[in-house]
Amino acid sequence: MKIYLIGFTLFFIANSVTLQLGSVYQCSCENLLQQADCLSDYCTWDPNGSTCSNKACSSFSKNDCQGVPDPFNCIWNYKTSKCEDFTSCSDYSYKTTEGDYCYELIKCQVDADTIDLTAGTVKCMDRTQESALSIGSCDKIPYSECNWLVTSDGKQCVKNVSAQTCETKTITQCSDYTSIDVCNTNSCYWGDTCKPLSCSILPESSCMLFFSLDAKQVTFCKWDGTKCSDLDTTTLTQTQCLAYTLYSYAWNPDTKKCEICQEPDSSSEFILYGSILLAIMLN
Numbered sequence: 001m002k003i004y005l006i007g008f009t010l011f012f013i014a015n016s017v018t019l020q021l022g023s024v025y026q027c028s029c030e031n032l033l034q035q036a037d038c039l040s041d042y043c044t045w046d047p048n049g050s051t052c053s054n055k056a057c058s059s060f061s062k063n064d065c066q067g068v069p070d071p072f073n074c075i076w077n078y079k080t081s082k083c084e085d086f087t088s089c090s091d092y093s094y095k096t097t098e099g100d101y102c103y104e105l106i107k108c109q110v111d112a113d114t115i116d117l118t119a120g121t122v123k124c125m126d127r128t129q130e131s132a133l134s135i136g137s138c139d140k141i142p143y144s145e146c147n148w149l150v151t152s153d154g155k156q157c158v159k160n161v162s163a164q165t166c167e168t169k170t171i172t173q174c175s176d177y178t179s180i181d182v183c184n185t186n187s188c189y190w191g192d193t194c195k196p197l198s199c200s201i202l203p204e205s206s207c208m209l210f211f212s213l214d215a216k217q218v219t220f221c222k223w224d225g226t227k228c229s230d231l232d233t234t235t236l237t238q239t240q241c242l243a244y245t246l247y248s249y250a251w252n253p254d255t256k257k258c259e260i261c262q263e264p265d266s267s268s269e270f271i272l273y274g275s276i277l278l279a280i281m282l283n
């Protein structure tokens with residue numbers, strides 16, 4: 001929430017929390033300044049220095065490995081069934097039908113140009129834009145994987161259900177998805193037509209977050225006991241701060257506020273991304 005003091009009038013602007021992907025899932029144990037926040041499943045508390053540090057990837061189970069935020073630099077190796085340090089996107093290849101796994105890595109996407117039909121494999125590559133569904137082009141995407149991937153020129157891969165093909169479409173609003181089969185469930189919902197999601201229409205079970213149409217932004221929601229509303233981080237307590245923001249905000253004991261772990265940095269590389277989020281949305 002930003003508070004602007006203009007003259008003697010107080011205006012509250014932008015109550016809801018919509019973050020660029022580069023700021024989502026970016027907390028690390030170093031951001032947890034008190035023992036109460038230093039989650040023992042993922043972090044080690046040093047009572048001498050009063051510091052909290054990340055545990056090594058090798059200590060994590062599959063779920064924890066896939067659940068820890070990006071700064072841990074951990075990835076699940078499906079071949080060895082071990083949690084390992086992430087190296088580089090191009091070091092990883094998967095079965096063609098498991099290209100989704102590239103998006104579980106850190107700032108990676110499928111490299112459709114590397115589809116090897118004989119071997120049945122595809123490689124991963126560095127993300128080319130800060131979208132959770134970034135893809136080079138829709139041309140070689142199999143029908144089954146044609147789920148709202150976003151190209152650098154802002155178009156999307158959308159299923160043509162009758163022809164069973166993957167088409168490149170210009171999508172600017174939910175109503176551009178013309179049937180329930182292709183209505184993008186990350187950002188929209190179906191009711192007569194394909195309509196934009198908002199926190200207020202979400203049931204308790206999915207009252208957490210939703211994506212922008214281009215999968216470059218995430219809006220957080222919070223169940224208040226009777227309905228789902230936009231999350232207001234200024235109302236979060238110490239124990240709610242991390243979980244309600246999906247490890248994007250941490251408690252600052254000095255200010256006694258829930259504060260963002262990493263501000264978006266528009267001047268740095270635009271390849272910024274919360275990989276595990278996508279895994280959560282797609283599974």
Ligand SMILES: *[C@@H]1O[C@H](CO)[C@@H](O)[C@H](O)[C@H]1NC(C)=O
Nearest residue numbers: 044045046047048049050051
């Ligand atoms: C804390 O410091 C004491 C004394 O220097 C040392 O014996 C102990 O091992 C330290 N504990 C940790 C967790 O580092």
Ligand SMILES: *[C@@H]1O[C@H](CO)[C@@H](O)[C@H](O)[C@H]1NC(C)=O
Nearest residue numbers: 160161162163164165167178
């Ligand atoms: C699906 O493909 C067919 C054949 O190419 C085309 O005639 C039709 O308009 C397409 N449908 C949509 C919804 O784009």
